[in-house]
Amino acid sequence: MARRKKTSVTHSSGWSGAFMVAGVVFALFSLYLFARRGYYNVYIINKVLGSTAAVLAGITLIMGPIARRTKDMISFLPLRKELGLLALWLALLHIITSVLFLPNKFPLSWYQKEWLPIAFGAAAILIWLGIAWLSHEKHIVRLGPRLWRQYQSWGGRIAFLLIFFHLVVMKWPGWLRWWNGQVKTSSELTNPNYPPASLFVLAAMLLVVVIRTYNRFRKRKINRSLPS
Numbered sequence: 001m002a003r004r005k006k007t008s009v010t011h012s013s014g015w016s017g018a019f020m021v022a023g024v025v026f027a028l029f030s031l032y033l034f035a036r037r038g039y040y041n042v043y044i045i046n047k048v049l050g051s052t053a054a055v056l057a058g059i060t061l062i063m064g065p066i067a068r069r070t071k072d073m074i075s076f077l078p079l080r081k082e083l084g085l086l087a088l089w090l091a092l093l094h095i096i097t098s099v100l101f102l103p104n105k106f107p108l109s110w111y112q113k114e115w116l117p118i119a120f121g122a123a124a125i126l127i128w129l130g131i132a133w134l135s136h137e138k139h140i141v142r143l144g145p146r147l148w149r150q151y152q153s154w155g156g157r158i159a160f161l162l163i164f165f166h167l168v169v170m171k172w173p174g175w176l177r178w179w180n181g182q183v184k185t186s187s188e189l190t191n192p193n194y195p196p197a198s199l200f201v202l203a204a205m206l207l208v209v210v211i212r213t214y215n216r217f218r219k220r221k222i223n224r225s226l227p228s
């Protein structure tokens with residue numbers, strides 16, 4: 001009885017913590033985009049949804065390596081599953097909004113032109129849905145916790161890289177235009193000198209790649225230095 005109570009407390013605090021982190025990231029992107037663009041509507045919310053999902057996915061990937069080094073972070077580790085699920089929900093909302101609610105911004109012809117980054121995004125979401133499906137208890141029992149953890153960790157990394165390509169392939173022409181000073185003030189852009197919000201998503205994602213790569217090399221070095 002006592003044990004059941006403890007589990008449900010941990011679970012609900014996991015969700016409230018995850019909502020708090022997601023809320024902060026969502027608010028920061030919203031404020032920044034409002035400051036840059038000068039308005040806030042579904043088009044902006046859609047950018048915020050995709051950006052928050054990408055950043056949350058990144059946070060779930062670095063929580064493990066950071067917790068192993070900084071003991072204070074260990075208490076945040078139980079949030080990881082909830083953060084991952086929130087990232088998945090936000091990404092699904094981003095896709096639904098892009099496809100159904102912004103036909104003027106993104107008509108079929110836009111998808112035909114941008115088929116490659118969209119294919120990367122679609123592959124990422126399919127892998128994420130697969131991981132969520134495999135996380136049902138009956139599948140974990142059937143696979144065994146070891147194999148399930150391997151699927152989960154490789155699936156998460158591959159999906160993250162696919163999101164990275166979704167972002168970079170779609171956005172780099174716009175980044176170059178901004179860098180070359182070709183982006184001017186308009187009714188849709190109050191402050192063109194502010195960097196595009198997607199560049200901050202890029203920076204966050206690159207940081208995740210750097211931390212994971214550094215962690216991998218460190219682990220290899222430690223393994224090599226251990227007596228066989």
Ligand code: HEM
Nearest residue numbers: 047050051053054091095098106121122124125163197198
């Ligand atoms: C079939 C799958 C997907 C579709 C149809 C899709 C659609 C779009 C569209 C239309 C844009 C352009 C938004 C704009 O320029 O305002 C975009 C950008 C973006 N997408 Fe996706 N997306 C998909 C998957 C994903 C996933 C899985 C993620 C992340 C978890 C994601 C994150 C982003 C980000 C960060 C941007 C840049 C936002 C910005 O411009 O600031 N997308 N996506």
